[in-house]
Amino acid sequence: MKDAKGHGSDARGGGNLPVVQSNAAYISGPAHQAGVQQVGQRPALPPEGPESRELRLFADNDANLNRQSTQPIRDNLGKKMDKGVYDPTLATKLWGYHADRAAQSYAKQFGSADQPWHKMFTPAVRKEAAAHWEADERDDIKSGSSRTYKG
Numbered sequence: 001m002k003d004a005k006g007h008g009s010d011a012r013g014g015g016n017l018p019v020v021q022s023n024a025a026y027i028s029g030p031a032h033q034a035g036v037q038q039v040g041q042r043p044a045l046p047p048e049g050p051e052s053r054e055l056r057l058f059a060d061n062d063a064n065l066n067r068q069s070t071q072p073i074r075d076n077l078g079k080k081m082d083k084g085v086y087d088p089t090l091a092t093k094l095w096g097y098h099a100d101r102a103a104q105s106y107a108k109q110f111g112s113a114d115q116p117w118h119k120m121f122t123p124a125v126r127k128e129a130a131a132h133w134e135a136d137e138r139d140d141i142k143s144g145s146s147r148t149y150k151g
Contacts, residue, residue: 055106059098
């Protein structure tokens with residue numbers, strides 16, 4: 001864009017922008033509507049309590065847990081998906097081990113000597129977090145976007 005003295009440049013692309021035609025027929029078509037309904041669909045996540053949410057937020061934002069636990073689990077489950085032997089029940093069990101490690105780390109950082117990690121986060125809370133991780137991570141693992149292993 002030029003100033004009053006004529007300095008500057010023309011708009012990018014020469015200043016001639018194409019006129020966009022209306023796509024009303026395309027947008028209202030059944031194929032488009034079906035595609036719109038599929039966008040953003042995620043599997044139904046289990047209900048989550050505040051303790052489970054706190055544990056997951058802590059684990060998702062801890063670099064050591066990500067490197068030592070989360071990423072190896074994603075890679076392992078990705079290989080299972082590639083082979084066609086992925087089992088959501090066993091995946092939830094694997095995420096349960098991650099929840100145990102996260103609870104131990106949380107208790108080490110924020111806990112007190114009179115409350116051990118396994119009482120700070122009960123088994124029910126850790127299982128709830130594991131079920132949520134499995135449901136939340138399944139699509140990312142399947143697409144390969146969260147894996148370091150790209151086999």
